[in-house]
Amino acid sequence: MSDKEKKLIYVDNAATTKVSKSVIEAMLPYMETYYGNPSSQLYSLGREAKAALEKARQGVAELLGCDANEIIFTSGGTEADNWAIKGTAYATKGRHIITSKIEHHAILHTLDALIKQGFEVTYLDVYDNGIVRPEDLEKAIREDTILITVMYANNEIGTIQPIKALAEIARKHKIPFFTDAVQAVGKLPINVKELGVDMLSLSGHKIHAPKGIGALYIRKGVRLSNLIEGGGQERGKRSGTENVAGVIALEQALREAVADLTDKDKVGKLRDYLADKLIKIPYSRINGDIKNRLDENLNMSFEFIEGEGLIMLLDMNGICASTGSACSTSSLEPSHVLRALGLPHEICHGSLRISLSADNTFEEMDYIAEKVTWAVNRLRMMSPLYERKLKEERSK
């Protein structure tokens, strides 16, 4: 195992990330030494915890371009997403919500729950490039629209939505605009004021902080009913003893990610280097817009094979990657994101998602390219679809 560990190549950073050493170092004192409850303002240990919490909040706020009291910490991206949507739905009259077809399940399943309660949802198309068109949003708006929620960057294909343009339309119609920025934060330069969004969610474990911490930006003046009630922490908006160490970790991780944005070229170059190699595999394609996507993301389909087997063969070679394919989760449906691009089922099934971090290297890309090529070939040799294709070719 220790041998295998050493060789592991992790390219599934859209699923989660390794907690960075500096982040662990930053958070440990808040478990071992400054472990006080930030609500215990009457003694040193509590005040120190509170001061650290508020300093971190200030840091996160500055990094996102907002005021400290517009940042509320949550247990992660999913809670923030649920809160933004349910909190708006329950605080507002009106029944109509607009979203896109390629949102994360934290959005879509929250909307499903609202639909059962009588809300109506319009799903904006993303065409074959995976990007929403602002004019479609304009057309979808109704009298009773109470929320527009479109993700910033997609978790599977990495496409970046025109949030600024979408938010502007929302503002024109005085409809709150929320963006799930879990995949975008730390990867794109973000200033919430310039973006013009009313709410924005983020998650620590996607940017080298631990799992179980996230945040919701709530622009001053936005009305939101509470999801979690209790001791009145987070200025009464989100109760529960604050995860101080987690917040410290989140701030540290975000600070590092934003600092790294300046030399982000590197990750993009790695990705392009790998893409150039993989696209040489016959009957392969890149899913989603080539330009308007995260530098970290590569999503490809290889015809005639199914993604799960591909990922398993890569795992056998120490590579951790993912697929949006049917059998990859307990559901048997192929990814709704790839389906939304209009891809036929068989192409959705054979998808591979590589999501990089700054820790990856060119050597790793070489190795990945070699192993993917090998694995695709191997699976094709077993595939009746490939057999059929070859026979068709021969008979031409």
Added chain:
Amino acid sequence: MSDKEKKLIYVDNAATTKVSKSVIEAMLPYMETYYGNPSSQLYSLGREAKAALEKARQGVAELLGCDANEIIFTSGGTEADNWAIKGTAYATKGRHIITSKIEHHAILHTLDALIKQGFEVTYLDVYDNGIVRPEDLEKAIREDTILITVMYANNEIGTIQPIKALAEIARKHKIPFFTDAVQAVGKLPINVKELGVDMLSLSGHKIHAPKGIGALYIRKGVRLSNLIEGGGQERGKRSGTENVAGVIALEQALREAVADLTDKDKVGKLRDYLADKLIKIPYSRINGDIKNRLDENLNMSFEFIEGEGLIMLLDMNGICASTGSACSTSSLEPSHVLRALGLPHEICHGSLRISLSADNTFEEMDYIAEKVTWAVNRLRMMSPLYERKLKEERSK
């Protein structure tokens, strides 16, 4: 500061606890090495995370006497409390809920939110000893009662409720019974099956695990609507990437706490030793039942003084303790718990809560007794109420 740190005496373990070394050691590998997403079942790093998660779930379940799939992890006690209550309220027809007057705000404020939506709540009395009477529950039950929620051990006065008897009444009437056991878990031997409860909440940071992790026991067959929707983690009941390191920490901490239960005598002896000294202060009293309370808890009132000043004077002497008094939080109301005991406001205001852990020592108790006596005296010398009292005495 480092000098002060060394001398700190922490006796506010009901507020939060220091994360123990062994817990930190147990969780670190899941941030640094086995950082995979448990949903990523197709590669080693994800499977390892998942296996560790499920092993920890099994461990927690065994320690509580239930099946692994009856344990769902949450972001803490507050989320678990909100979920149990709202989840039941929204999944059931009927509008009436029964609780006690001394619940934590995570319960009371969640109920407040439901009351705004048309639910009705009956608050059971706790008399002057801080303990609910089962016959009162029997009387409070109505045709449309959908939930009974009574905490196991109180966070301020440590009184232990007759949960088994209460749960039995609930079962007789086929009404779900939930207990907030955040303060009881790890301090009392708990077997959920023997207790007969349908749901039970717990929180990591009260038992030397980090903040931001908790769990809800949900007996098989209990219907609960989801609070947080998304990727379908936790068997579709609580979405969001699992806080693997937090769960590992929680299991480790719970295991240690349960193992320590066998020599729990020690904490009780510390508490009694301190109580014997403090009760010698004139015009002092112990709040809440003397016998039916957590060994860890001592809650006293000192007449003629206000608790905040007392805590501040203790803080100046390196002692971290708490008060249920008016000014201790941003609210100006004295503790609803002390009020529920029927204590007059002035006595509620002068309360001191000492909550011990196994880390405390007899030497610390001596020091605390000395400093409390000094501080109470000092504040009394400034108190117009004490002045009046002395004059009354003299004129007798």
Added chain:
Amino acid sequence: MYSEKVMDHFANPHNVGEIENADGVGEVGNAKCGDIMKIYLKIKDDIIVDVKFKTFGCGAAIATSSMATELIKGKSVNEAVKLTNKAVIEALDGLPAPKIHCSVLAEEAVKAALADYYKKIGRDASDLMVCEGCCGSCDHHHE
């Protein structure tokens, strides 16, 4: 949460005590609300030559009592009448929002003591009348 000045005045409050045969005594607040302030004045030729207080209340209540007595000590009665809760807050380098009421109480305790003095010497004290309610519940936020 408290400024250093507040902590100072809490840890070492000035003018704690009683004055026998005081020329003015004022007590405001009540135990139910968790704050009682009692101020004793010794006045000579309309000058406050000595002032003492006793306070039942939180840290801020003690600190504001200390500061308020300090601010009027040696002052003329006419100057002391002008003491505002704002002046007390400023002198303490600020107070947390939920503690503002303590400064109000301190202002009122001074006024009550002065009103007592006025009454004793037969001067009209009507503009010194203070709200006698529970400060937490009266809910009109001064400042």
Added chain:
Amino acid sequence: MYSEKVMDHFANPHNVGEIENADGVGEVGNAKCGDIMKIYLKIKDDIIVDVKFKTFGCGAAIATSSMATELIKGKSVNEAVKLTNKAVIEALDGLPAPKIHCSVLAEEAVKAALADYYKKIGRDASDLMVCEGCCGSCDHHHE
């Protein structure tokens, strides 16, 4: 999630390939559902002397194909007809719940290939007819 047996048969599947002029060929599933299994049989004197498969599908689909072909190799046609998805699951030391359908597919692929053989030699194949729907959607859980 997968047993070692499944991983073994996925990593080193037995009987991958085609048989030219096979005596029976069966193909079930479709690309939409993400699984297609094609089985080729070589049969002599009602004995399956050779069997090969090609599968488009997940790891479990490949492993079940491998195991199913292994289980009928060398067997008589009458024995092969009795192959159940349960037998395949057991031989693989179990399958995760969402993968049970793969074993059903494997059983059906074997039956389809046998039906083709029956048809070729003029034997009645009606009791070998298989559900042609998409296994994910047909929703009747075998097992």
